[in-house]
Amino acid sequence: MYVAVKGGxxxxxxxQRLVTKKRRGDTRVPEISPDQIxxxxxxxxxxxxxxxxxxxxxxxxxxxxxxxxxxxxxxxLVRAFRTTLKxxxxxxxxxxxxxxAFRRVSGIYKDIPGGQILGPTYDYTHRLIExxxxxxxxxxxxxxxxxxxxxxxPRVMDLLIKQGLISDAxxxxxxxxxRETEEDLTRQPLTFPVSRTLRLQALARGDEGFLLGSAYxxxxxxxxxxxxxxxxxxxxxxxxxxxxPELGFxxxxxxxxxxxxxxxxxxxxxxxxxxxxxxxYGLVFGQNERKAMSMSLLDRSLSDTDKNADADTDKxxxxxxxxxxxxxxxxxxxxxxxxxxxxxxxxxxxxxELVFIRSRGNDQAPTKGEDG
Amino acid sequence: xxxxxNFAYLDEQSKKMIRRAxxxxxxxxxxxxxxxxxxxxxxxxxxTGGIQLTASVIGPDDQLKVIDQGSDDTVNAISIKHxxxxxAGIAITEDTETATLIQTRHRIPETPLKKGQILVFQVPIxxxxxxxxxxxxxxxxxxxxxxxxxxxxxxxxxxxRFGRIATAFDYPVRVHHRYLMSPSxxxxxxxxxxxxxPAVLLFGAGREKRIYAIxxxxxxxxxxxxxxxxxxxxxxxACAVCGSTQSFxxxxxxxxxxxxxLICSDTEFCRKNAGSSQP
Numbered sequence: 001m002y003v004a005v006k007g008g009x010x011x012x013x014x015x016q017r018l019v020t021k022k023r024r025g026d027t028r029v030p031e032i033s034p035d036q037i038x039x040x041x042x043x044x045x046x047x048x049x050x051x052x053x054x055x056x057x058x059x060x061x062x063x064x065x066x067x068x069x070x071x072x073x074x075x076x077l078v079r080a081f082r083t084t085l086k087x088x089x090x091x092x093x094x095x096x097x098x099x100x101a102f103r104r105v106s107g108i109y110k111d112i113p114g115g116q117i118l119g120p121t122y123d124y125t126h127r128l129i130e131x132x133x134x135x136x137x138x139x140x141x142x143x144x145x146x147x148x149x150x151x152x153x154p155r156v157m158d159l160l161i162k163q164g165l166i167s168d169a170x171x172x173x174x175x176x177x178x179r180e181t182e183e184d185l186t187r188q189p190l191t192f193p194v195s196r197t198l199r200l201q202a203l204a205r206g207d208e209g210f211l212l213g214s215a216y217x218x219x220x221x222x223x224x225x226x227x228x229x230x231x232x233x234x235x236x237x238x239x240x241x242x243x244x245p246e247l248g249f250x251x252x253x254x255x256x257x258x259x260x261x262x263x264x265x266x267x268x269x270x271x272x273x274x275x276x277x278x279x280x281y282g283l284v285f286g287q288n289e290r291k292a293m294s295m296s297l298l299d300r301s302l303s304d305t306d307k308n309a310d311a312d313t314d315k316x317x318x319x320x321x322x323x324x325x326x327x328x329x330x331x332x333x334x335x336x337x338x339x340x341x342x343x344x345x346x347x348x349x350x351x352x353e354l355v356f357i358r359s360r361g362n363d364q365a366p367t368k369g370e371d372g
Numbered sequence: 373x374x375x376x377x378n379f380a381y382l383d384e385q386s387k388k389m390i391r392r393a394x395x396x397x398x399x400x401x402x403x404x405x406x407x408x409x410x411x412x413x414x415x416x417x418x419x420t421g422g423i424q425l426t427a428s429v430i431g432p433d434d435q436l437k438v439i440d441q442g443s444d445d446t447v448n449a450i451s452i453k454h455x456x457x458x459x460a461g462i463a464i465t466e467d468t469e470t471a472t473l474i475q476t477r478h479r480i481p482e483t484p485l486k487k488g489q490i491l492v493f494q495v496p497i498x499x500x501x502x503x504x505x506x507x508x509x510x511x512x513x514x515x516x517x518x519x520x521x522x523x524x525x526x527x528x529x530x531x532x533r534f535g536r537i538a539t540a541f542d543y544p545v546r547v548h549h550r551y552l553m554s555p556s557x558x559x560x561x562x563x564x565x566x567x568x569x570p571a572v573l574l575f576g577a578g579r580e581k582r583i584y585a586i587x588x589x590x591x592x593x594x595x596x597x598x599x600x601x602x603x604x605x606x607x608x609x610a611c612a613v614c615g616s617t618q619s620f621x622x623x624x625x626x627x628x629x630x631x632x633x634l635i636c637s638d639t640e641f642c643r644k645n646a647g648s649s650q651p
Contacts, residue, residue, distance in 0.1 A: 007445070008443075008445040008446050008447045008449070008450045009445065009450045011447060012447055012450050012451060012454075076415065079411045080411055080412065080413040082411070083410045083411040083412075084377060084381075084383065086383075186411075187408045188408045189406040189407060189408060189409065189581035189582070190581070191406060191508070192508055192509050193509070324507060324508060324509075328508075333411065333415075333416060334416050334579050336415070336416075337415035337416025337417040337418065337420075337579065338416055338417040338496070338579055339417075340415065340417065341415070341416070341417025341418060341496070344417070344418065344440070344448050344477075345440060345441045345446050345447075345448070346441070346478070347441045347622050347637070348441045348442060348478045348479055348541070348557075348558075348559055348620065348622065348637055349478060349540070349541045349542075349557050349559065351559070351620075351621075351622050351623060351637070352540035352541040352559040352560065352561070352605060353540050353541075354623060355540065355605040355607070356538060356540045359536075360534070
């Protein structure tokens with residue numbers, strides 16, 4: 001007689017033990033610490049904090065270690081921790097002109113007030129895997145000392161607005177009063193049509209790879225018919241200020257690394273608007289220029305669709321123009337979960353399909369009866 | 373970083389929000405209520421919607437049963453049971469009759485449910501019209517206008533091609549003669565169990581952040597046509613373990629030649645049935 005398979009409980013326990021073992025790896029190699037991850041794998045840490053929507057370096061470093069460096073898994077760990085945290089209030093919106101920028105570039109003006117700051121970037125390194133001893137960080141620099149970093153930099157966007165070149169000043173810089181504190185993507189479902197506040201929240205925590213690929217598709221003509229320009233890309237440290245109700249005055253609660261990006265592209269005069277530049281905005285935790293730039297391109301293309309919706313031509317021709325397509329599919333925790341749930345047993349549904357296929361006359365193997 | 377978790381993981385505010393959504397869902401049977409779904413420590417697709425519902429209605433005295441594919445012992449059912457044992461210290465049972473709360477994926481137990489029991493379904497895609505119209509604003513309108521013709525057309529196309537309706541699981545139903553609803557990916561064999569069930573039936577979709585419900589004793593009708601009535605799967609043979617011909621049977625491949633035996637998908641029902649027929 002057939003005996004049904006048992007042992008799920010035991011298998012799960014063994015699997016968890018194996019994960020722990022695998023994570024530690026060869027014990028002859030010293031174990032790394034979250035501190036090492038925090039200081040030496042900073043860009044990975046930034047990505048986990050950004051997609052995890054939680055600026056907590058310790059949690060992110062521990063998550064990266066626990067996930068064996070699988071950043072999407074680390075994002076998931078951070079999210080599951082974040083969701084249990086208490087919300088104690090809303091900070092004052094960060095003023096990015098007061099950021100201490102250690103990197104700032106513009107692709108549209110050769111010289112901008114405050115200057116271009118190249119800062120630490122891989123852009124002009126040659127991607128050769130370094131052999132031999134690590135280069136001395138104090139060694140082969142230029143003779144002149146680095147100039148000190150400015151505390152305050154005007155936004156390139158503001159310069160364009162002053163010249164009347166922006167066809168519609170974006171709402172992120174002049175927020176809809178009262179709205180930005182009410183809407184929180186982590187507390188409410190995403191419904192369509194979606195406000196810009198929620199759209200930017202979704203993009204800011206969206207999967208870097210998905211946003212990058214989608215933005216790239218725009219550039220290749222799947223949604224953009226013109227070359228966009230980088231108005232400004234800035235990476236720096238901003239101060240977060242909060243007024244606790246019991247104190248009644250504002251205090252500084254911390255400093256966070258941010259990447260801010262503004263993309264501009266030409267907008268011809270139409271629908272009663274003057275010619276000028278349209279903008280897209282990106283703001284991401286940590287240093288993540290690829291993500292901030294992709295986010296700005298998508299913010300722009302999705303707002304185009306919103307505008308056209310008023311003009312009653314709301315058909316998005318390409319995926320990266322469709323708010324529902326981009327925003328419903330950009331979350332790595334959601335997409336990773338649903339794609340991988342196919343690993344779960346589907347015996348019953350598969351059986352239903354089998355019954356249907358067999359009923360279509362496709363039955364070759366014998367079935368044993370009750371006493372088989 | 374010290375972390376302590378509330379009873380059944382979710383904080384009380386979140387549970388209250390979810391219970392409000394449940395009440396709304398019960399008041400409008402079959403209607404998908406959007407809710408502020410929380411991120412859970414289990415992945416989306418593993419039953420986060422069902423887990424949130426269970427976490428919101430469970431109390432210290434509840435007897436929890438968790439099944440996946442009808443079985444109490446599949447890895448995901450085990451994992452979810454561990455979760456509630458760990459976060460709520462809850463009593464676990466495999467007995468359908470004594471369980472007060474049952475969380476399920478893809479099956480309804482063969483043992484009939486009773487008044488007072490709650491059955492929580494894990495739902496991957498709550499929108500029954502999703503594969504006809506993927507755009508949510510559009511399906512909202514279709515539900516609003518009770519415009520379900522396209523679903524009938526889909527079933528009709530099956531009949532035109534195969535001579536019968538080809539949907540084998542997640543077979544669409546009308547609830548209380550109004551909303552079209554996905555019963556979750558249960559086999560259509562289980563659909564009649566939804567009709568006028570004395571238990572409270574709750575459906576949770578975590579990733580899609582929607583909850584819907586069927587209150588007890590509600591009419592639930594599987595879509596069909598007068599000349600092509602809704603029909604159930606049937607098997608040539610009986611369960612190789614308990615001999616039942618009255619339950620959903622899984623095929624098990626027993627050798628390289630593809631020889632198969634049939635076994636009850638509901639393991640608890642099968643064990644009880646085998647115990648009573650073969651003492």
